[in-house]
Amino acid sequence: MTRNWQTLLEFARTLPPDDGDTTATTTTIATPPPQRLRQHHTRLTPAQKDEVITLYQQGVPVREICQRYGISRQQVSDLRNARGIPRRPCGLSDEQKHQAEQHYLAGRSCAAIGRQFGVHAETVRRYLRTTGVALRARPGAA
Missing domain, CATH: 1.10.10 (Arc Repressor Mutant, subunit A)
Incomplete structure (x- = not known):
């Protein structure tokens, strides 16, 4: 990519200077765009x-x-x-699911329950929906 810009810049230098003729279209060649930044990877000790x-x-x-x-x-x-370490299970454990259901029925929001267990509110909402819990209307939902 840089070579193409260098070639264009060299070509632009060979063009005759602008004599002030306003009828001709003038093309200004700017400096080449910056190269994409390489992602920095931190090396750990x-x-x-x-x-x-x-x-x-x-x-x-x-x-x-x-x-x-x-x-x-x-x-x-x-x-x-x-290191051969298995991936952690995603979502809620069985115990957390039971607690989430109790908390929701006691009036807590899915967002608050999700924060407590470190999952997204939609994870809690999806679980409650699959168990047949009647979900309350979300605040601001029409």
């Missing part, structure tokens, strides 16, 4: 890798681990796979 795995096994959300160490979700996944 062996001790940091151990810490990431320990946090993962303790149930710390992957998003939080990524923010703490400046790494991507893929890096956490790759590290987990390299």
Whole structure:
């Protein structure tokens, strides 16, 4: 890509100078656009890798681990796979499902329940719907 811009700039330099003729169309060649920034991948020390795995096994959300160490979700996944650690189950456990149902029937919102268990409100809502719980209208829903 850079070579193409360099070629165009060299060609533009060979064109005759603008003599002030306003009837001719003037093309201005600007500098080439900046190259795409390469994504920076943080390299972890062996001790940091151990810490990431320990946090993962303790149930710390992957998003939080990524923010703490400046790494991507893929890096956490790759590290987990390299160490043969199974993926954590997604969503709610059976006990959390039971508690979520009780909390909802007691009047708590899906969003509040989701925050308590570290899942999205829609995860809670979907579970409640599958169990036949009558869902309340969402605030602001028409």
